[in-house]
Amino acid sequence: MRVLVTGASGFVGSHTVAALLAAGHEPLLLVRDPDKARRVLAAVGVTGPVPLHPADIRDAAAVRAGLGECDAVVHAAAEIGVVGRADDLAGTNVTGLRNVLGQAAELGLDPIVHVSTVAVFVPPSGQVITTGSPLSSPRNAYGRSKVSGELYARELAGRGVPVVIVYPGGVVGPHQPSPDALMEGLRAGLGQGWPITSGGVGVVDVRDLAVVLTRTLEAGRGPRRFMLGGHFLTWAQLADVCDEVTGGRCRRFGVPGRLLLGAAAVLDLLKRVRPFAYPLTRDAAEMMTTMVRADDGPTLTELKVDLRPVRESVADAIRWLAAEGHLAPAKAGRLAGGAAP
Template sequence: MLVSVTGGTGFLGAHTVSSLVRRGHRVRLLARDEGRVEPALGPLGVDRSAVEVVVGDVTDEAAAGRLVRGADAVLHAASVYSFDSRRRASMRRTNERGTEVVLGAARRLGADPVVHVSTFGVLEPDGGRRVRADAPVGRPRECYLSTKAAAERIARRHRSRGAPVVITYPAALLGPDDPKLGDQTARLRDALRGLMPIWPLGGFPVGDVRDAAEFHADLFDAPGRGAERLLVPGRHMSTREYVATLRQVTGRRLPTVFLPARAVVPVGLLTDAVQRVWPWHIPAEYGAVHVSGRDLRVDGEPGPRPVTETFGDTVRWLHRAGLLSARQAGRAAEPPSRALQERREQGKVRR
C-alpha cells in the first residue's frame, strides 16, 4: 500500500512512518524542507528507498494534490503543537487551513482510509471528566486546542459527506527520538533542568509515541473499515505521579511545589502576554496549566508499555542527544537494565 503522510518529520509522524515501512508499506511524505527527512527518519532505521518526498506545505493545494495523487491511503499528522503564544498565527494556518486542504484532496482523489490525527483535548468530557471517542467537540479558548477543535470539525464534516475519515485522539506523547523536540518532550526536559519547580494540581493522559505509532500503522493493515473515531492508548497521570515517575527513573529529588490549578492560571496568562514580546521561551505556559487543570481521563485502554520505560527512554534519549547533562539525567543516563533488554529481544515489548 502507498500511504501519503503529512507531519512525517514530526514526533508521532516519524515513528508512524517507521512502523509503516517495517510492515512493507511504501510512504510518500509531504515536507516543507527535504533536509529534515533524514534527521527525522534516519535514527529510526527507516529505509529511505521506501520513502518518496514531495516538497511543499500543507496549505498549498497543488502540493497536497501531488502528495495524494495515486496514493491508497492518507495519514494527516501535520500540526503545530505548542502552547507558545508567539505561534498563534502558524497554528491557525497549519492546523485549520492545512486540514481543510489535505482532507479535501484526499476525499477528491479517493484515498481510503484517511486518518486525521486529532487530540483528546478537543473532546467534551462527561461529568466525571472522562472523554470518549463519541463525545462532541468542545470550543476551548486556549489557542492550540481551539485550532485543533476547528480542524476536528473540518474532519467530521468531510466524514459526514461520505469520506472514509478515521479520527484518532492521542494522549500526551513521550518517548525517544523526537526530531523537533516537541512540547511534551521539552516540558519533561525543563522539569529536569530545574525550570519547573511549581506544578498545577490535576493531570492528563500520557502515552508512548512507539505504541501510538503502532496503533496508527494498524489502521492501514485493514483498509475499507469506514469512518471511525478512536482513542489512542494512554493512561491518566496526575501531575504528582508525573513528577514522582521522573524522580523514580532519574533517582533525583526534584523539589517541587504543587498548587491548585486556579492559583497558577493567572501566572500562565501573564506569561502568555509577556511571551508575545519576550524573545526567549518561558516554560510557565497557560495552555499547559489549562490542560493539567482540566484533569481529563481518557475512556480507553492504557498502552502496553510501562510508563517508567517511556519516561526512562525519553530521558536517556535526551542525554544521548546532548540535551541533558549526566547530572540532569541522573541514573537514567545509564544503559537500560538487562531485564528490559531481554524483554525487547524476546518481543515482549514492541519496538
C-alpha cells in the same frame, strides 16, 4: 498499501513512517524540507530510500499531486502551540488539513487517517474522556485551530467519507526533532521543578501511537474514531515516575489550579517583554489543571495494541533528552549517557 504521510519529518510522522515500513506498507512522504526529513528518519532507523514528495500542505495543488499517487493517507502534520508560539496555526491546522482531507476524499483514498488530539475535548465535560465526549470551546488559538479541523474531519465522516480520527494524549519518547509539548514539560519538570496541581496528563509513547496509526489502515471500514490518551498520571505521580527512573529526586512545589492559571498568564506577558524558556503558558496551564483520564479500552481491543509501561516511555524520553543535550546529565541521573533505541 501505498500511503501518503504528511508531517514525516516531525515526531509522530517519522515514527509512523518506521511503523509503516515494518508493517509492509509503502509510504510516500510529503515534506517541505527533504534534507531534514532524511536526517529525522535516519534517527528513528529509517536509513533506506523512501520516496519523497516535496510540498507544503498549504499548497493545494502540490498536495493533490501527492495524494493522487496513493491509496490512503496519514495526516500527521500539525502546528503545536500549547507551550509556545506556533508559526502558522490556521495555515497548517485548518487550511492544510482541508487540503489533505478534502482532496483525499475527492480522490477516493481509503482510509483517510487524521491525527487529532485529546485537547479538542479539554476542558472536559466529565470525569472520563471518550470519542463521544462533547468538543470543547477553547479560548486559545491552538485549541480553536484543532477544533476547527476536527469539525471539518467530522463533517466529511458524516457524509460517509472513510475518515479515521485518532486522539493521542501527551506524546513522549525518543527522537523528537524539537522538544515540544509534554517532552518540553519533562525537560522543565526535571530541570526546574514540577508544579503539583490539579488535573494530570495522559502519557502515550510515540512508538505506540505509530503502531495504532498503522493498524487503522484498513480499507472498506468507513469512518471511525480511536482514543489514545495513554497512561493517566497526576502531576505528583509523573514526578514520582521521573524519580524512579532517574534515581534522583525532582523538585516539587504545590500550586492551586487557579494560582497556576494566574501565574501562567503573567508569564505569558513577561515573555512578550523578554523571551525566556519555560513551557508554562496559560493554554498549557488550563490543560494541566483540567485533564482527566481518557478511555482507551475500545482502541486497544479493536486494534490489538498493548501500551508500553509508562516508566519505559518516560525513561526513554529522559535518556534521549540528556543524550541530545536538552537536559543536564545530572538531572537524568542514571539514565544519562545514551539514547534510547
